[in-house]
Every structure is written in structure tokens, then in C-alpha cells.
Amino acid sequence: MPEFRILGSDIQHLLVTLxxxxxxxxxxGHLIWKSSTARLNATVRGGLLAGLKRALTGASFFVLEVEGPGQVDLAGFAPGKIVEIELHGSSILAEHRSFLAAEDIVEYDASLVGLGFGWLGGEGLLMARFRGNGRVFLHAVGDALELRLGSGEAIDAEAGHVLAFEEGVRATVRRVGGLKTMLFGEEGLWFAHLEGPGRVWLRTLSRGQILMGLMPELARLARSV
Known part of the structure; x- marks a missing residue:
């Protein structure tokens, strides 16, 4: 069985021994280094239809298959935490750009989500879907939170902070509040409404927040050129 080790603190990476x-x-695109004995192969995971559905989410048509013996080290595209999710015959829906790696026995394709939720979350109509038995590793920009919602329990989250949720969780959209809150609350117009039972994973930074934080620096850099 492959051995997975999550290393680092603020900028984590995943070391896999095969x-x-x-x-x-x-x-x-997530590979840092590998043993010379480890073999790489680009493959269409789950067949042509699954590959096409992944491509529609903005992910790759092909995935990178790594075969041992040896080690491989993987990391996300921005500082953050790696989230390990173990599936026991269950399935999760995940933000497609968060996927890092998975065990060979886990199925990977894409699944339709509600029009409102998917569009406002930046996912279009499809999100990445992982199911079966085995471990999946996602990369969360910033820090990662795991919430366990009981039956009827619900949270409202800014859509860009939603990393993943179990497929049994009901995901819809809800208006932030009154007109003044919508105009001046700086949280956008809508929240993702997530209702249990099931687990939800959130990230403390959205990609929009990272871009907004970089804007002044990018502007100064452009003026200096």
C-alpha cells in the first residue's frame, strides 16, 4: 500500500512512497521531484467520458499516473494546507483545481451540481467527483477547515471558500441579506448554503482574495517597469 506523508507547515507538500x-x-503540473525508478504515464482515468467531463470542469483530460518503486513529491500551486480525505464506499464533490492526488482504487470523474451553486462557486455546472474506497488529497489555499453537519444542520459560506463536501450534503445558494448588506457588505450577493448530514471542507482563503491582496503590489510593479 502506498505511504503518504504530508510535510511542511504553511506551504505543505505530499511525499508518496511506492x-x-x-x-x-x-x-x-504538481510534481516537484521523483525517484528515477518511478515511472510516469499520462492516462485517461475512467475512460473517454470521464476524461471529457473532467475537461469540462477546467481540469485535465489526462491525469498523471505514477508507478513504483520509488518516491514522488507533489505540491499545490499556492501556499496552503493539504487535506486527506478517506473514502469508505462514499463520494465527495470537490473544487476541481484543488485536486492533488489519489490512490489508484479511487474513481475520478465529474458530477453535475445545481446551476446556481456551481456558477457562483466558479465551477460551472460540474465539480470533480471522487468515489469508492481509498484516500484522496486536496490542496486548500490558506488553511483548511472540516465541519460535520448533522441532519438538518446548515451553514452559509462564501462560495469561493468551499473546497469539498460529501455528496449527501445539499448545496444551494442563498442571498446574503438585505439590499444594504448586498451592496456594502463586500461579501458578494450570494452565499453557498450547505445542509447536512455530511462533512464539508472549507478553505480560509479564496482565489479572489489572493488576487485582491496582490493587486496593489502588481500595480506598483507595473508602474516601475
Whole structure:
């Protein structure tokens, strides 16, 4: 069985040790280094239809398959935390750009979500779907939070902070509040409304917040050129 180690603090990476013939798959572009004995292969995970659905989410048509023996080290595209999710015959829906790696026995395709939620969350109509038995590793920009919602329990979250949720969780959209709150609250017009039972994973930074934080620096850099 592959050995996974999450290393680092504020900028985490995932070190995977593979025995002979053991395999994992990962989203392309996240590889830092690998043992020379570990073999790489671009493959269409789950067949042509699954690959097409992944491509519609903005993820890659192909995934990167890594076969041991050897080690491979993977990281996200921005500072953040790696979230390990173990599936026991269950499934999760995840923000497509958060996927890092998964065990070979986990199925990976995409699934339709509600029009309002998917569009406001930046996902379009499809989100990445992982199901089966095994471990999935996601990358959360900033820090990561895990909430367990009981039956009928619900939260409202800014859509860009939603990392993943179990497929049994009901995901819809809800207006932030009154007109003044919508205009001056600086939280956008809508929240993602997530209702249990099930687990929800959030990230403390959205990509929009990162871009807004960089805007003054980018503007000064442009003026200096």
C-alpha cells in the first residue's frame, strides 16, 4: 500500500512512497521531484467520458499516473494546507483545481451540481467527483477547515471558500441579506448554503482574495517597469 506523508507547515507538500507495482494518480503540473525508478504515464482515468467531463470542469483530460518503486513529491500551486480525505464506499464533490492526488482504487470523474451553486462557486455546472474506497488529497489555499453537519444542520459560506463536501450534503445558494448588506457588505450577493448530514471542507482563503491582496503590489510593479 502506498505511504503518504504530508510535510511542511504553511506551504505543505505530499511525499508518496511506492513499492514495486504500486500506483497513484495526480493532477498534472504538481510534481516537484521523483525517484528515477518511478515511472510516469499520462492516462485517461475512467475512460473517454470521464476524461471529457473532467475537461469540462477546467481540469485535465489526462491525469498523471505514477508507478513504483520509488518516491514522488507533489505540491499545490499556492501556499496552503493539504487535506486527506478517506473514502469508505462514499463520494465527495470537490473544487476541481484543488485536486492533488489519489490512490489508484479511487474513481475520478465529474458530477453535475445545481446551476446556481456551481456558477457562483466558479465551477460551472460540474465539480470533480471522487468515489469508492481509498484516500484522496486536496490542496486548500490558506488553511483548511472540516465541519460535520448533522441532519438538518446548515451553514452559509462564501462560495469561493468551499473546497469539498460529501455528496449527501445539499448545496444551494442563498442571498446574503438585505439590499444594504448586498451592496456594502463586500461579501458578494450570494452565499453557498450547505445542509447536512455530511462533512464539508472549507478553505480560509479564496482565489479572489489572493488576487485582491496582490493587486496593489502588481500595480506598483507595473508602474516601475
Amino acid at each position: 513499492g514495486p507495482g504500486e500506483r497513484i494518480y495526480a493532477e498534472g
